[in-house]
Amino acid sequence: MLRILRQIVRTGLVSEPAPAPDEALRAQAPAIQDEILRLLGRALAIRQVDAGSCNGCELEIHALNNPYYNLEGLGIRFVASPRHADLLLVTGPVAKNMEQALRIAYEATPDPKLVVAVGDCGCTGGIFGESYASCGRVANVIPVDVAVPGCPPPPLEILKGILTAVAARAPG
Amino acid sequence: MRIPGLNLAWKPLAGEAPAARADVGEWQWTQAARLVREGGGRLVALWGEDRRDLADDADEFAVHAAYAVKEGLALVDLLVPAAAPAFPDLSGLFPAAGRLQRAVFDLLGLAAAGAADARPWLRHGAWPADAFPLRRDFDASRLPPNAFADYPFVRVEGEGVHEIPVGPIHAGIIEPGHFRFSIVGEKVLRLEERLGYVHKGIDKLFESHDVASGHRVAGRVSGDSTVAFAWAYAQAAESLLGVVPPPRARWTRALLLERERVANHLGDLGALGNDAAVAFALAQFMRLKEDWLRLSGEVFGHRLLMDVIVPGGVARGFDAVQAARLAAQCDAVEAEVRELRTIFDEHAGLQDRFLTTGRVTPDLARRLGLAGLAGRASGQAFDLRADFPCTPYDALAVRKSGYAAGDVAARANLRFDELLESLRLLRSLAAGTPPGELRVELPPARAGAFGVGWVEGWRGECLVAVEAGEGGRIRRAHAHDPSWQNWPVLEHAVIGNIVPDFPLINKSFNLSYSGGDC
Numbered sequence: 094m095l096r097i098l099r100q101i102v103r104t105g106l107v108s109e110p111a112p113a114p115d116e117a118l119r120a121q122a123p124a125i126q127d128e129i130l131r132l133l134g135r136a137l138a139i140r141q142v143d144a145g146s147c148n149g150c151e152l153e154i155h156a157l158n159n160p161y162y163n164l165e166g167l168g169i170r171f172v173a174s175p176r177h178a179d180l181l182l183v184t185g186p187v188a189k190n191m192e193q194a195l196r197i198a199y200e201a202t203p204d205p206k207l208v209v210a211v212g213d214c215g216c217t218g219g220i221f222g223e224s225y226a227s228c229g230r231v232a233n234v235i236p237v238d239v240a241v242p243g244c245p246p247p248p249l250e251i252l253k254g255i256l257t258a259v260a261a262r263a264p265g
Numbered sequence: 266m267r268i269p270g271l272n273l274a275w276k277p278l279a280g281e282a283p284a285a286r287a288d289v290g291e292w293q294w295t296q297a298a299r300l301v302r303e304g305g306g307r308l309v310a311l312w313g314e315d316r317r318d319l320a321d322d323a324d325e326f327a328v329h330a331a332y333a334v335k336e337g338l339a340l341v342d343l344l345v346p347a348a349a350p351a352f353p354d355l356s357g358l359f360p361a362a363g364r365l366q367r368a369v370f371d372l373l374g375l376a377a378a379g380a381a382d383a384r385p386w387l388r389h390g391a392w393p394a395d396a397f398p399l400r401r402d403f404d405a406s407r408l409p410p411n412a413f414a415d416y417p418f419v420r421v422e423g424e425g426v427h428e429i430p431v432g433p434i435h436a437g438i439i440e441p442g443h444f445r446f447s448i449v450g451e452k453v454l455r456l457e458e459r460l461g462y463v464h465k466g467i468d469k470l471f472e473s474h475d476v477a478s479g480h481r482v483a484g485r486v487s488g489d490s491t492v493a494f495a496w497a498y499a500q501a502a503e504s505l506l507g508v509v510p511p512p513r514a515r516w517t518r519a520l521l522l523e524r525e526r527v528a529n530h531l532g533d534l535g536a537l538g539n540d541a542a543v544a545f546a547l548a549q550f551m552r553l554k555e556d557w558l559r560l561s562g563e564v565f566g567h568r569l570l571m572d573v574i575v576p577g578g579v580a581r582g583f584d585a586v587q588a589a590r591l592a593a594q595c596d597a598v599e600a601e602v603r604e605l606r607t608i609f610d611e612h613a614g615l616q617d618r619f620l621t622t623g624r625v626t627p628d629l630a631r632r633l634g635l636a637g638l639a640g641r642a643s644g645q646a647f648d649l650r651a652d653f654p655c656t657p658y659d660a661l662a663v664r665k666s667g668y669a670a671g672d673v674a675a676r677a678n679l680r681f682d683e684l685l686e687s688l689r690l691l692r693s694l695a696a697g698t699p700p701g702e703l704r705v706e707l708p709p710a711r712a713g714a715f716g717v718g719w720v721e722g723w724r725g726e727c728l729v730a731v732e733a734g735e736g737g738r739i740r741r742a743h744a745h746d747p748s749w750q751n752w753p754v755l756e757h758a759v760i761g762n763i764v765p766d767f768p769l770i771n772k773s774f775n776l777s778y779s780g781g782d783c
C-alpha cells in the first residue's frame with residue numbers, strides 16, 4: 094500500500110487541458126463540462142462500437158481514457174450498453190458480418206442520439222472500401238453526425254470529434 | 266532435409282525468413298503433418314488458393330501449410346483438382362487446423378475431407394453458401410442481400426446448466442466476437458467462441474495492390490501488431506524480389522518491433538491490473554504507454570508506427586539526437602516498471618486473482634499448439650528472435666522468457682520479463698543502428714515469384730506469404746495472425762473457472778479478433 098501511495102504521489106497530476114471543439118469557440122475544461130451539463134444535464138455517456146476496425150482505432154480510444162486526457166473529469170464516460178448511451182463512437186469500415194449488430198445497437202440507443210465515426214475507415218471505408226466483406230463507411234449503415242479522419246486519429250482528434258458532435262446538437 | 270522421414274524436393278526461399286517449400290501429393294500432405302507433429306514441430310499457418318487463372322494449372326486449386334521445424338519454416342503445397350475440390354483433414358494432428366480449414370472452405374470452397382466440424386466460420390451470411398470470395402470467378406457485384414445466418418452452437422445438457430450469450434458487441438472498448446458460455450452456478454462448463462465478425466476480406470484486398478504497396482494492407486491486419494505484419498510483409502516482398510534491405514533499415518525495423526512490443530505489454534499489464542480491481546495499475550501503465558506512443562509519434566511520425574516499414578527498407582529513420590532520447594526513455598520506463606512489478610508482486614488481492622486462474626498446462630498447450638507469448642507462459646519455449654535470429658537479433662542474443670504455470674500470473678510475469686528484455690534490446694538498437702541508406706530501390710516483380718515473411722510479434726509469430734502476378738501486382742497474398750492458434754485454447758483455459766474471471770483470463774491472452782477474422 095505504501096508503495097502504491099508513494100508511486101501516486103511521485104507521479105502527481107498529469108492531466109492536460111482539453112482541446113476546443115473544432116468549430117471552436119469555447120475552450121478549456123470547465124467550459125466543456127458546462128456545455129455537456131447544459132446540453133444533457135449530466136455526463137455524456139458513450140457506447141463504443143467496433144464495426145470492423147483493425148483495432149488501431151480502439152488503441153487510440155483506449156488512450157483517450159488515460160490520465161493525460163482526463164476524460165471523466167470533462168464529464169464524458171464510456172458505458173456498457175447502447176441503452177445507456179447518448180453517443181455511439183463507431184470505428185472501422187462496417188464489416189458485413191457486423192452490419193446487423195451495428196443497426197441493432199443504433200436502434201437500441203435512445204433519442205436524441207449522436208454518432209461519431211472514427212478513423213479513415215469509419216469516414217470513407219478507408220483502405221478496405223466496399224467489398225464482398227465490407228459495407229464501407231459507417232454512414233452507409235447508420236446516420237453519422239461527425240466523422241473523424243486519421244488512421245488512426247490520435248486521442249485529441251477523437252475528443253474534438255466528440256465535442257464537435259455535442260456542440261453541433263446544441264439548441265441555439 | 267526439412268521433414269525427416271519424407272523425401273521431398275525442397276526449394277529454399279531467398280530472404281530473411283529461413284524457409285523452403287516443396288510440392289506434396291495427398292498422402293504426403295497428411296504424412297508431412299504427422300511427421301512434423303511427431304518431431305515436435307508446429308503448424309504455423311494453412312491457407313488455400315485458386316490457381317485456375319494460371320495456364321499451367323487451369324484446373325487446379327491449391328492448399329498450403331506452413332510448419333515450424335528445426336531448420337526454420339517448411340511450406341508444403343498441395344494441388345487440389347477443381348473437379349474434386351477436397352484435401353485431407355489435418356485437424357486430428359493439429360487442432361488449430363480446424364478453423365483454418367473451415368475458413369478455406371468459406372473463401373474457396375475446398376473442403377477438408379473427414380473433418381469433424383464443417384460449420385461455416387467466416388461466412389455469416391454476407392455471401393451465399395455456393396459462392397466463394399477467393400475464387401477468380403467470384404462476382405461481388407451480384408451478391409444477394411446480407412442475411413445474417415443462425416449458427417448451431419454445441420449445447421451442453423444436464424441439470425442446472427444454462428447459457429450466457431455474450432457479444433458480438435462487448436461491454437467495453439473491445440473488438441467484436443460472440444462467446445457462448447454454458448455454466449452451472451458460477452462455474453464455466455464450456456465456452457464456445459464464434460468469431461469472424463470483423464472479416465474484411467483482406468486476402469482478396471491484397472490482390473488489388475502492387476507488391477510494392479501491399480505493406481499498407483498487411484499493416485492493418487491487426488493494428489496492435491502493425492509493425493510485425495508490415496515487417497513480415499516486407500520480408501515476403503523482399504524474398505520474392507530478391508532484394509536485401511540496407512543494414513540501417515534492418516536495425517531500425519527491430520527497434521520498431523520492440524517498441525511495439527513494449528507499448529502492448531504496458532497496455533496489457535495496466536488492463537490486467539484493472540481487471541483484478543487495481544485501477545491504480547491502469548492509470549500508471551496507461552500513463553507510461555502514452556509517453557511511449559508520443560515519442561514514437563515524434564520520432565517516426567506515427568504513434569502506432571504504421572507504414573514506417575516498407576518493402577526495401579524503412580520510410581523513416583532516427584538520428585543521433587533521437588537515438589539518445591529513445592534510449593533515455595527506456596531508462597525512465599524501466600525504473601517505473603520495476604517499481605510497478607514490485608507492487609504487483611506484493612499485492613495479495615491481485616495475486617489471488619492471478620494465480621491458478623485460466624490455467625493451460627504445458628501438456629495441453631503442446632497438444633493444442635498454443636503459440637507466442639501465451640505459449641511461452643505454458644512451457645512452449647519458442648521465440649523466433651532467439652530461435653532463428655535474423656539481423657540484428659543475431660547480434661543481440663535475445664533472452665527468452667518462459668513459465669510452466671500457464672495461468673494469468675504466468676502470462677503477466679512473462680510480459681514483465683519481455684518488457685524489460687525489450688528495453689535492454691532497445692538501448693542496444695538505439696546505440697548500434699548503423700548509418701547509411703534507409704531503403705533500396707525495388708526491381709520489378711516477376712510474375713509467379715513467391716516469398717514469405719515470419720516475424721515474432723508481441724503476441725506471437727506472424728506470417729505473410731505473397732505471390733506476384735503480372736505487372737507488379739499481387740496475385741495472391743495471405744496474412745496469418747497467431748490468434749488463430751490461441752483462440753481455441755482460450756476455450757479450454759476458462760473451463761472450471763468462474764464467469765467473473767473470464768474478462769481477466771481473456772485479457773491475459775489478449776488475442777486479436779481482427780487478426781484472426783481478417
Ligand code: SF4
Nearest residue numbers: 147149212213214244
Ligand atoms: S482507420 Fe486505420 S487504424 Fe482505424 S480501423 Fe481503419 S485501418 Fe485501422
